Amino acid sequence: MDMHTAGEPVRIFDAAGLGVQGATILQKRRDMGDRFDHLRRAMMLEPRGHADMYGAILTPPGDPAYDAAVLFTHNSGYSTMCGHATVALGRFLYDQARVQGRTQTRFTLECPCGPVAIEITPDTDPAAAPVVRFESVESFALTLDDGIDLQGFGQVQFDVGYGGAFYAILPSYRLGLDFHQTPLIQLVEAAGKLVAELRATRSFRHPEEPDLSFLYGAILTDSDRLAPGRLTHNLCWFGEAQIDRSPTGSGVSARLAVAHARGQIAPGDSIPFAGASGQTFEGAVARPTEHGITAAVSGRAYYMARSELILEAQDPFIHGFTLPARFGDFLPA
Template sequence: MRDLGLKGDRLAVIDMHTAGEPVRIFDATELGVAGETILQKRRAMSDRFDHLRRAMMLEPRGHADMYGAILVLPSDPSCDAAVLFTHNSGYSTMCGHATVAVGRFLYDRARRQGGTQTRFSLECPCGPVVIEVSPDRDHDAAPVVQFESVESFALELDDSIELNGFGRVSFDIGYGGAFYAILPSSRLGLDFYQTPLDQLIGAAGELVAQLRATRSFRHPEEPDLSFLYGAILTSGERLIPGGLTHNLCWFGEAQIDRSPTGSGVSARLAIAHARGEVFPGSALPFAGPSGQIFDGGVARPTARGIIAAVSGRAYYTARSELILEDQDPFAHGFALPNRFGDLLP
């Protein structure tokens, strides 16, 4: 495209989706995101370069449910790449659907450079994740990308809380790189398949708000991972090999994952394993609101929980250059206000 002579930053991005959930990939390896660890780089990105996250995630270049993966230089020399996960309100510690997309991106980049690498170690804020890419027999089809996540575990089983409008509600807390409150929607008196989606979303948001206000969630090793990321309402079926189950994941600040949520699948598997319901070697299909499937299973048990293996396919949707004009009042994005009164001086 001919240079328009505009003044401002330019951001080259690759847009992908995994099971319908967007992933906007931005290579920030030359941006100078400093830090001796990936969590330090996560804080540095937030402190120094958050205007770039906002520009990529928020309107008018993004939207309320946008998601992103920012590539940075690895802090761990054993890792092939490092990533910071982003969304409309900040930075995730783990994201399965984005890991699948980044896995395909790394595989395709290696092929373009003449390489044949199919196994990658990806440094994530929650820890290193191992990715295996399996090309399809149909060379035109997207490869299957599987990742083995960090240790997943059940933090709490059968906890409960008095929830406004729903009475006493029981739930589990699972960790799959991030903490989730997990429960069948039936415990809220809602039929998963017949209740309008906005009602399920509202109930999940109410639960997250109440838990964040009244509970603390401590990761056993890292304070930066000690927060409730969201809630997952399930269709309620027991996890059995070949038996499809559905997730609705509410995360961040009211974002809804279109995919089954890879970190959520890992957390669900950890909870089921803690209950003695799943074992290594079983393939379990999960679907989110898009209807597209992730396969999940227990790769192996650990002292605290499990290592989960999750697989899916990611697809390219666009390659573009975002323009941040100097005089644009929304160069760094904006979000819709809760009420017009918020716009008043």
């Protein structure tokens, strides 16, 4: 099933019969990468996917208290949390329950970062997509006002927030770039350069789980402050140069955690976030936690296609391909 949330695609694949092994969802994530990564590549990469494709692989949950378990995938591997896919899965699970004659509006999704609570609010128009709201795992500010000497940009100040994944967060003006007037490609290149330097020189440690201890991406924002009710825009660079079309649910959670740590927002304050597509998520601090906050994020997802992918044995791209950096890459060494 292909869906999108705020323009960001998500391809849902039911892997219940695949035999992904592991007592925990993180063990299943590792097993998927070790034994079945060719299927991720086939679904995400060209010609069946594209460089900015995203996926959600459903597996049986490890605990009967969970309604479903998911492995998030992208063009270069596996995410630990994904807000836009969670919104899509919320609608998908809600509609699947309706097909089975059940009305279920609350679900618990087992994600690699931990359990995520989902609530569905049907629209008064039965033809409209429902609003899907999720409360993620504990989000927190790892560092505030950190800095790095970035070639071509000088000393750059940034924060690091966690919303199920770690992000470097900063307003684009700290890179000398006007968020609204700079060509998108320049924002993308600057974010990628920052991520590459931080990954090469810094460590990002989750307090409980080593598998969550890595920098997933960078978020460039239009301002260094969040204000209740005021629209904010951001650009999310993640994985290996993917650009999220949506506002990025895990990134929204991380931005809320950083803003809360700075005293900019309080529980209950609601803020609209927009990503590269211009469509919005609504984000709020649901409640404070010991080390940060529980973030609440809501949005709507839409169906695009129901399809069957065919993998022919003689297809040279049976497991996908990526565009080369140069044509010389095709030449023999």
